[in-house]
Structures are given as C-alpha cells and as structure tokens.
Amino acid sequence: MASSFVVACVGKPSAGKSSFLNAVTDATAKVGNFPFTTIEPNQGIAYYPIACPCAAHNLSARCKPRHGWCQNGQRYVPIRLMDVAGLVPGASEGRGLGNQFLDDLRHADALIHVVDASGMTDDQGRETRGYDPVDDIRWLRGEIEAWIFGNLDRKWGGTVRRHVAIKATPVETLHGQLAGYGTGREIVQRALDRLGAHGQDISLWSSEELRSFVRVFLDCRFPTIVALNKIDMPDADKNISAIVRRYHGAKGVALRDGVSEENIVLTSALAECFLRKMAKQKYILYETGQDDFVTAEDKQPGNDGLRSLDDRVRGRLDNIRDLVLFRYGSTGVQDVLVRAVEALGYVPVFPVKSLANFGASAGGDLAGSSGCFQDCVLVRPGTTVREFARKLHNQQLDRAYAGAETVGNVKLGEDDVIVPGKNNIIKYSMQAGGA
Incomplete structure (x- = not known):
C-alpha cells in the first residue's frame, strides 16, 4: 500500500510553481510501478528520501520496493503532490480562482508556498521590478x-x-x-x-x-514550507536577507504568518529542471540534492559515456554551478520536500511477513524473488501498532489480529506507538483461519 497524505503546492501565478512541480515530480521516469489507484490531473508523484533499513541489515542487494526505489540504502518513498490554482489577493472573497483554491486545500496535509524571491512579479503574477516578496507570504496566509x-x-x-x-x-x-x-x-x-x-x-x-x-489552528492543520524560488535572479539576495530577518526566531508556537525560520528553503526550480534534462540526455552525471555535477571534461570515474558540451550549454551549466550549487549547496528542491514531510512528523513503517528475511514470504530463505522490505508506509505521529494493522488490511487483520513483533522477535503491544528506528519494522500475526 502507499502513503495517503497530500502535499499541496501553492503560490501566486508566475512564482515558478509549475517549474517546481516539474523539478520534484520528474523522478517518476525512473519507476514503472504506479503507487496510487487514482491520480487527478492536478496531482503528481514526488519521492521522499529516507534511510532504508536494508543497509543496516546488509540486505541492500535484495531490497525490492513495490513503489519507488532503493539505491545504496537510500529509499525513495512516493508521496502525492497537488498543484493548486494560482492564488491572488481577495481569494477568500471569491476573486480569481479563489473558491477552487480554498476548496482544494481541504485535501492537503501540508503546504509548500513557492515564492518568487527575485521580486520580478507583483501580487497578480505580472512582470515588474522591486516587488517585496515578503508581501506574498503575508497575504497568502491572510487569505486562508x-x-x-x-x-x-x-x-x-x-x-x-x-x-x-x-x-x-x-x-x-x-x-x-x-x-x-x-x-x-x-x-x-x-x-x-x-x-x-x-x-x-x-x-x-x-x-x-x-x-x-x-491562527493557531492553521499552524497545526497546514504546516507550511516556504520555497524561496529564483534564487539565481537579480535582486534575490537582498530579498532573501530581508525575509530571513523577518522570520528569524519564528518557530514552535511563535510562528509569524504561519512561517517557521527553519522551514524557509532557498530553491532554483529552473536550475533543477535543466540539470535533470542534461542528465537524461547524457551530458552530465547528476542526482537531485547533489552540490555539483560531472561532465565529459571532468576527470572522474563514470563519465566515459557522456556527450560533449557546446559553448551555450556549457555556459548555462557554469552559471548554475556558480550562482546556485556552489553558493547554496544544492538547488534546494529536494530539501523542500524533506522539510514538508518532516513538518508533518510522519514515520516510515516497514510491514513484513518474516523477521528472518524481512520479506513478503514467511520462510527464511533469502534466495526467493520476493526480496526484502518491499513496502514502506508513512504514518501520522502517534499511530499505534493496532491502528496501523487496520490501515494495512482494514477489517481482515483487525478481526483476526493475534499480535505483532519487531526486530529481535520483540513483542509489541496493541497500544505501542510506532516510532522511527525502534518498532517501525513490524510483523503481524493472525489467528488460525483468519488469513
């Protein structure tokens, strides 16, 4: 089964929201298996990276996720991302697509507010110069x-x-x-x-x-990550500094405009999109979240099959290196996704049928084709062992529930809370005749 929560991308028109969505959902090309039964036209799949327990148990070679993928012990778990219509001031009174926007929000668990940090678009998304992007943070929160x-x-x-x-x-x-x-x-x-x-x-x-x-309810109901986008554009530096100063120290119950200082992330969605495009076309070696890329001219292992760059492409890649990667450490798009899931406090859980091989079969033989740690589900904080059993199999496992165990054959109580790294690998037992 797949995790059911939704992260909504919000923001005014022309803030770079579409580019951000393309940047974080482009990884679907790496996976053939689709994890959700119904995906609306305005939704997509992004992938949240976590440490997979296969590495700790020396089973990375046998890790076979049903959804997403695992690479050298780094697990990429699918989550749903929703693209919400661009918002303008007055949406709460029905202006623009306000009613549709606000209705869509009801389905979201967390928000990613994509903000044009360059100040080159006004509150309607029209081209301008010198606009203060902190205004976007204020009025969007105010509309909700x-x-x-x-x-x-x-x-x-x-x-x-x-x-x-x-x-x-x-x-x-x-x-x-x-x-x-x-x-x-x-x-x-x-x-x-x-x-x-x-x-x-x-x-x-x-x-x-x-x-x-x-105000307090909104902080709890819609934790918000601010993606300060277009960080490589003119005037972005001074706007970023002003925004960071405004929200310095805002955290916990002392949020301002629903924003926590630690949940402001600097991003360049267009840079990420271009780097992924060049990687697909075999011009560079690059993985999302990295602080650099490799070209055919670089003397590094693995670049033998890369294509040569022309001056135009090389110039653009050099700009991304100088203005984004070397200055900020990454394009920031993966950090936004990680912060969104972490703001919700969700816990990764790995249900298995065997604690001997962590596989989908009950036997202890690892040579089978089923692999290990096939499923990973992100659950709300405070979820108990029994609540998760209901989530997995609805009434079937609930009726026939006989117990649960974790690593080391440690028995788990029904009311034990699932926490990361302790009792988040779970084997359920059913009464005879309940399967």
Missing part, C-alpha cells in the same frame, strides 16, 4: 485565515451555544465546526493546547479570540 475565520464567525454564536447546551466538550464543538477542512480531533486538541484555552467557555469567545484560535 480569512476564509476559515469567515466561515466560523458567521455561524459561531448559535451553533456553539447549542453544543454547550448538550454538554459537548470544546474539542467536540470545534471539531464539528472544522470537520469540513479535513480536520481530526487531535489537530483541534493540539491547537487548543497551544492557545492555552483549557477550561475556557468558548461560547463566550469574542471575534478576536476566535481569530486567535484560527
């Missing part, structure tokens, strides 16, 4: 906040009083109000905890108190 606050505020008083009358808890009341935004009770509880609203009668909240809750 206005959308949710407006919906709550219109029905707040009477609806909440009815919930209070039936003695519903604040979590139950707010969850009922926010369920349409793909919100679980745990997110509502987390928002109330951050707000310090324990013991409050929420039916007495003023509009400003309700707005304060919405």
Whole structure:
C-alpha cells in the first residue's frame, strides 16, 4: 500500500510553481510501478528520501520496493503532490480562482508556498521590478485565515451555544465546526493546547479570540514550507536577507504568518529542471540534492559515456554551478520536500511477513524473488501498532489480529506507538483461519 497524505503546492501565478512541480515530480521516469489507484490531473508523484533499513541489515542487494526505489540504502518513498490554482489577493472573497483554491486545500496535509524571491512579479503574477516578496507570504496566509475565520464567525454564536447546551466538550464543538477542512480531533486538541484555552467557555469567545484560535489552528492543520524560488535572479539576495530577518526566531508556537525560520528553503526550480534534462540526455552525471555535477571534461570515474558540451550549454551549466550549487549547496528542491514531510512528523513503517528475511514470504530463505522490505508506509505521529494493522488490511487483520513483533522477535503491544528506528519494522500475526 502507499502513503495517503497530500502535499499541496501553492503560490501566486508566475512564482515558478509549475517549474517546481516539474523539478520534484520528474523522478517518476525512473519507476514503472504506479503507487496510487487514482491520480487527478492536478496531482503528481514526488519521492521522499529516507534511510532504508536494508543497509543496516546488509540486505541492500535484495531490497525490492513495490513503489519507488532503493539505491545504496537510500529509499525513495512516493508521496502525492497537488498543484493548486494560482492564488491572488481577495481569494477568500471569491476573486480569481479563489473558491477552487480554498476548496482544494481541504485535501492537503501540508503546504509548500513557492515564492518568487527575485521580486520580478507583483501580487497578480505580472512582470515588474522591486516587488517585496515578503508581501506574498503575508497575504497568502491572510487569505486562508480569512476564509476559515469567515466561515466560523458567521455561524459561531448559535451553533456553539447549542453544543454547550448538550454538554459537548470544546474539542467536540470545534471539531464539528472544522470537520469540513479535513480536520481530526487531535489537530483541534493540539491547537487548543497551544492557545492555552483549557477550561475556557468558548461560547463566550469574542471575534478576536476566535481569530486567535484560527491562527493557531492553521499552524497545526497546514504546516507550511516556504520555497524561496529564483534564487539565481537579480535582486534575490537582498530579498532573501530581508525575509530571513523577518522570520528569524519564528518557530514552535511563535510562528509569524504561519512561517517557521527553519522551514524557509532557498530553491532554483529552473536550475533543477535543466540539470535533470542534461542528465537524461547524457551530458552530465547528476542526482537531485547533489552540490555539483560531472561532465565529459571532468576527470572522474563514470563519465566515459557522456556527450560533449557546446559553448551555450556549457555556459548555462557554469552559471548554475556558480550562482546556485556552489553558493547554496544544492538547488534546494529536494530539501523542500524533506522539510514538508518532516513538518508533518510522519514515520516510515516497514510491514513484513518474516523477521528472518524481512520479506513478503514467511520462510527464511533469502534466495526467493520476493526480496526484502518491499513496502514502506508513512504514518501520522502517534499511530499505534493496532491502528496501523487496520490501515494495512482494514477489517481482515483487525478481526483476526493475534499480535505483532519487531526486530529481535520483540513483542509489541496493541497500544505501542510506532516510532522511527525502534518498532517501525513490524510483523503481524493472525489467528488460525483468519488469513
């Protein structure tokens, strides 16, 4: 099975969102097996890199993922990426494609906000010079906040009083109000905890108190990564410095505009797209995330089959080296994806049928063709062993559940929480006749 969460790419028109999507989803060409049964036209597949346990168990040669791939112990796990229509100020009031944009967000677990760091496009996506890109971060967050606050505020008083009358808890009341935004009770509880609203009668909240809750709720519901794009363009340097200064120290419960300093990533999506194109055409050796590439002229192993470069291509590659790779260490696109998944706190889990060979068969023979660690599923933090069993096999495993074990034949309790590197390799047992 594949992980079911969705990361949405948002931003104004012409910020480089399409180039970013092409840069992070282009890796699908390396994999033939498609992990999702239904992919909408505005969705694609990207790959999240993690350390695969096959390396720790000296089984890299036998690692055969059903979805994605594993290369020298580096596992690439497929995730869904959604392209949301370009947003403009006034979207919360229906301007432009605002209603469609905000409706799409309900299906997202995290946001990647692609921002034009060069300041060469205004808030409508039109060409200009000297635009302050920090404005894009402010108003986009403001539009989402206005959308949710407006919906709550219109029905707040009477609806909440009815919930209070039936003695519903604040979590139950707010969850009922926010369920349409793909919100679980745990997110509502987390928002109330951050707000310090324990013991409050929420039916007495003023509009400003309700707005304060919405701000904190958005931080919990839509963790956001800011991809400062076009870092190799003129004026990008001064804009990047100004944005970093504004959000310096913003983290945890002290976010500003929903942005954490550690979740601002410098990117050049066009540079990544060009490097991948040149790698496919055998002009260079390059893997996403690397700080350099290899050409036929470089005296390095493995470049014997590379094609020679003409002056135009060589000049463009030299610019990417100087303005992106050498200055920033990478094009940044893979870092954005990693930060998005990490912001959600998702944990990779490897379900196996055998702890002897970590394979899909129950026997201990590694010579079979099934391979090991075939499946990897990213699950929400706090997921228990039994909850994951339901996620894997729905009612079948739930009805016949007999127990679970991890590496070293260590027994796992039903309520044990799955955590990275400890009990995230799991073998389930079923009662006789339950298979």
